[in-house]
Amino acid sequence: MFEVPVEPRSLEAFRALLEPADHHRLERSVERFRDVLGDRRLWHVNSTKQGGGVAELLSTLLPYLAGAGVDVHWLVIEGTEEFFELTKRLHNHLHDADGDARPLGDGDRTVYDQSLAREVAAVETVVGAGDLAILHDPQTAGLLPSVGARGTTTLWRCHIGVDEPGPLAKDAWSFLSGDVAAAQRCIFSRPSYVWEGIDPERVAIIPPCIDVASPKNHPMSDATTAAVLDIIGVVPASGTGGIPEFVGTDGTPGTVQRRAAVTETAPIPTDAAIVLQVSRWDRLKDPQGVLHGFAAGVLPKHGDAHLVLAGPETAAVDDDPEGAETFAKVVRDWEGLPSAARDRSHLVRLPMDDDDANSAMVNALQRRADVVVQKSLAEGFGLTVAEAMWKQRPVIASRVGGIQDQIVDGESGVFLDDPTDVETFGRAVAELLGDPACAEAIGDAARQRVCDCFLPTHHFEKEARVLDEVLD
Ligand code: UDP
Numbered sequence: 224m225f226e227v228p229v230e231p232r233s234l235e236a237f238r239a240l241l242e243p244a245d246h247h248r249l250e251r252s253v254e255r256f257r258d259v260l261g262d263r264r265l266w267h268v269n270s271t272k273q274g275g276g277v278a279e280l281l282s283t284l285l286p287y288l289a290g291a292g293v294d295v296h297w298l299v300i301e302g303t304e305e306f307f308e309l310t311k312r313l314h315n316h317l318h319d320a321d322g323d324a325r326p327l328g329d330g331d332r333t334v335y336d337q338s339l340a341r342e343v344a345a346v347e348t349v350v351g352a353g354d355l356a357i358l359h360d361p362q363t364a365g366l367l368p369s370v371g372a373r374g375t376t377t378l379w380r381c382h383i384g385v386d387e388p389g390p391l392a393k394d395a396w397s398f399l400s401g402d403v404a405a406a407q408r409c410i411f412s413r414p415s416y417v418w419e420g421i422d423p424e425r426v427a428i429i430p431p432c433i434d435v436a437s438p439k440n441h442p443m444s445d446a447t448t449a450a451v452l453d454i455i456g457v458v459p460a461s462g463t464g465g466i467p468e469f470v471g472t473d474g475t476p477g478t479v480q481r482r483a484a485v486t487e488t489a490p491i492p493t494d495a496a497i498v499l500q501v502s503r504w505d506r507l508k509d510p511q512g513v514l515h516g517f518a519a520g521v522l523p524k525h526g527d528a529h530l531v532l533a534g535p536e537t538a539a540v541d542d543d544p545e546g547a548e549t550f551a552k553v554v555r556d557w558e559g560l561p562s563a564a565r566d567r568s569h570l571v572r573l574p575m576d577d578d579d580a581n582s583a584m585v586n587a588l589q590r591r592a593d594v595v596v597q598k599s600l601a602e603g604f605g606l607t608v609a610e611a612m613w614k615q616r617p618v619i620a621s622r623v624g625g626i627q628d629q630i631v632d633g634e635s636g637v638f639l640d641d642p643t644d645v646e647t648f649g650r651a652v653a654e655l656l657g658d659p660a661c662a663e664a665i666g667d668a669a670r671q672r673v674c675d676c677f678l679p680t681h682h683f684e685k686e687a688r689v690l691d692e693v694l695d
Pocket residue numbers: 274275276277279439501502503533534535536573581582585603604605606607608610
């Protein structure tokens with residue numbers, strides 16, 4: 224286990240981004256949070272400091288709480304390869320997907336308990352009685368009984384789930400339910416994710432949000448966008464006139480300096496229309512389906528459009544052992560494409576050594592995209608959808624999981640009803656690429672939707688309400 228420093232951040236950056244009344248409401252939400260906690264320390268515990276939605280949420284939101292005077296800390300547990308293979312299996316099962324096709328067995332319980340026993344000892348050296356701890360996802364659930372037994376108020380937050388749970392999801396519930404029973408509250412992202420057998424009194428619903436003031440979502444001029452995409456080697460340009468700069472999370476300026484690892488036959492022409500999916504290299508994000516849908520449905524109508532599949536460097540996400548394998552499969556499919564499709568499809572692995580620079584890269588990619596897609600087969604929430612919506616991008620995304628809470632179909636985005644339907648997916652992208660007026664209207668409504676529902680304000684308000692109930 225290690226602690227990730229939480230550097231206090233003020234809410235000032237939001238002033239330029241929100242209406243005065245909304246900014247005031249944000250300030251109030253954080254003050255209320257602080258008042259609810261009083262002198263108690265708040266610990267968040269998860270299993271990776273970067274890559275994926277939970278790390279994104281904690282790295283962006285906790286600094287604002289610290290800035291308001293909350294004594295907040297972030298711990299990241301560590302584990303063996305075997306442990307993370309198992310927790311990835313649990314992750315897949317909670318999405319009702321079979322992942323590595325192995326069932327959960329008795330030996331798995333031993334792997335899980337033994338790995339977490341080491342982490343319990345480490346967590347107990349810092350988290351005390353009277354503190355409050357929010358533990359995230361299956362990786363940390365096993366810590367709940369022992370941390371709670373020491374007098375710490377514990378909440379478990381589950382960011383993944385499925386609307387219609389089948390046998391695989393229920394197996395994962397059985398595996399974890401003894402541990403989860405120790406939590407004073409279980410927080411799910413949407414009502415349909417709530418497990419059978421958990422007392423409704425112990426349940427709370429909090430969807431995630433995006434930090435619109437972070438380097439990932441901060442306004443970025445066209446010139447800077449072009450300069451960032453040039454320097455990372457995704458859309459080369461001569462003389463963009465811009466500097467690949469960003470304002471870091473701590474408020475200091477930075478510049479993007481590293482190139483991404485790009486698998487392609489030739490660079491993207493400067494003015495090409497771009498279709499983008501950003502996600503971890505995870506089978507459930509269906510990068511292979513995106514590749515084939517683009518080739519089959521988009522290129523026949525828009526022969527000059529280009530597809531970018533962007534994700535992190537495959538070794539960078541500690542709790543996702545399947546990244547390299549999934550990426551290798553995407554490369555194999557890419558190699559098998561007809562040459563015209565291969566020439567127009569680009570696989571981008573973004574450097575992860577500097578979180579802020581990585582965020583600026585994602586920001587530039589999302590702003591430059593003409594259409595953003597999220598063709599997930601399952602999705603807890605899908606922060607990438609909200610990120611693109613905030614940037615007024617038209618998004619086409621599968622009607623699964625938390626994406627359903629974000630998009631109003633045909634208004635603030637477009638749903639793909641059957642996420643496995645590659646042809647319909649391709650046709651929908653082609654249609655939107657061919658109708659810029661519709662794409663623009665959808666983009667405008669998308670931004671408003673994020674303002675209405677998925678800002679940190681909404682998140683802090685809901686979280687403070689739950690903490691208040693638990694502490695009462
Ligand atoms: N992300 C990133 N760099 C990458 C790929 C993804 O910063 O190379 C971020 C992405 O912008 C989003 C988060 O990782 O903020 C992914 O969250 P999401 O909820 O979409 O999916 P998850 O990975 O949690 O399943």
